[in-house]
Amino acid sequence: MKIATWNVNSLRVRLPQVLAWLALEKPDFLALQETKLPDAEFPQAEIETAGYHCAFNGQKTYNGVATLSRVPATQTVMELPGANDPQRRLLATTHNGVRILNVYIPNGQEVDSDKYRYKLDWLDRLQEFLEAELEEFPELVLLGDFNIAPEDRDVHDPQAWAGHVLCSNPEREAFQGLLDLGLHDAFRLFESGGDHYSWWDYRQGAFRRNHGLRIDHILASHALAERCVACTIDSTPRKHERPSDHTPVMAQFK
DNA sequence: ATGGCGCGCGCAGCGCGA
Numbered sequence: 115m116k117i118a119t120w121n122v123n124s125l126r127v128r129l130p131q132v133l134a135w136l137a138l139e140k141p142d143f144l145a146l147q148e149t150k151l152p153d154a155e156f157p158q159a160e161i162e163t164a165g166y167h168c169a170f171n172g173q174k175t176y177n178g179v180a181t182l183s184r185v186p187a188t189q190t191v192m193e194l195p196g197a198n199d200p201q202r203r204l205l206a207t208t209h210n211g212v213r214i215l216n217v218y219i220p221n222g223q224e225v226d227s228d229k230y231r232y233k234l235d236w237l238d239r240l241q242e243f244l245e246a247e248l249e250e251f252p253e254l255v256l257l258g259d260f261n262i263a264p265e266d267r268d269v270h271d272p273q274a275w276a277g278h279v280l281c282s283n284p285e286r287e288a289f290q291g292l293l294d295l296g297l298h299d300a301f302r303l304f305e306s307g308g309d310h311y312s313w314w315d316y317r318q319g320a321f322r323r324n325h326g327l328r329i330d331h332i333l334a335s336h337a338l339a340e341r342c343v344a345c346t347i348d349s350t351p352r353k354h355e356r357p358s359d360h361t362p363v364m365a366q367f368k
Numbered sequence: 369a370t371g372g373c374g375c376g377c378g379c380a381g382c383g384c385g386a
Binding site for chain 2: 123124126127148150174175176221222223261278279280313315316317318320327329356357358359
């Protein structure tokens with residue numbers, strides 16, 4: 115079983131790359147973030163032709179998540195409990211007993227801004243939701259664009275980023291809180307070193323210089339982590355013409 | 369110190385991302 119996540123920064127623009135990547139890697143699941151299109155404009159026919167079912171939770175212009183899968187979804191949830199939030203950032207689905215929580219966690223813009231407070235509040239609500247979900251679904255994956263670099267080894271220049279959004283202590287503590295509920299960072303099951311990133315700024319030749327951050331994650335419950343045999347970041351799509359600034363992360367389970 | 373790129377919207381230039 116292969117499970118992947120990719121922030122595509124507009125599915126309209128990136129659809130050809132997504133279809134090519136599906137054909138090449140043949141994952142069982144692909145969680146997309148920043149689809150940036152309303153549900154009525156979701157390219158369902160093209161993706162079904164490629165052999166995937168689609169669950170999607172989108173809006174115009176901003177945000178939007180979708181989960182592509184070989185097995186159709188049941189038990190779909192599109193809202194975190196406890197808030198009436200118009201931003202489409204969550205999609206929870208079940209596929210033959212495997213629970214997939216696809217998230218586009220808020221960016222936060224700047225520490226102490228309103229958007230930063232919204233991010234921390236969103237993470238609090240995710241923590242509560244995840245706790246309940248783990249009781250119901252032992253085989254669970256929480257994956258997506260977390261907009262958090264969990265540790266300094268996930269940052270190309272930790273000194274420059276110290277205390278800034280994506281690296282601040284409250285964000286990192288919230289990330290650790292998710293792990294403490296019983297999740298494992300799949301990438302760190304296999305690789306303890308630095309220089310492995312999932313996002314690079316479009317500017318300053320950041321990709322060429324490997325000036326990136328590891329902010330896209332696949333977190334697996336105990337039951338699935340025991341079966342995890344690989345987790346890799348595929349940087350090849352970042353080399354394409356008109357790339358997303360994020361690149362896919364994929365985990366394999368026996 | 370600032371913006372640097374790419375996207376959406378919509379037709380100019382701005383908000384946003386990270």
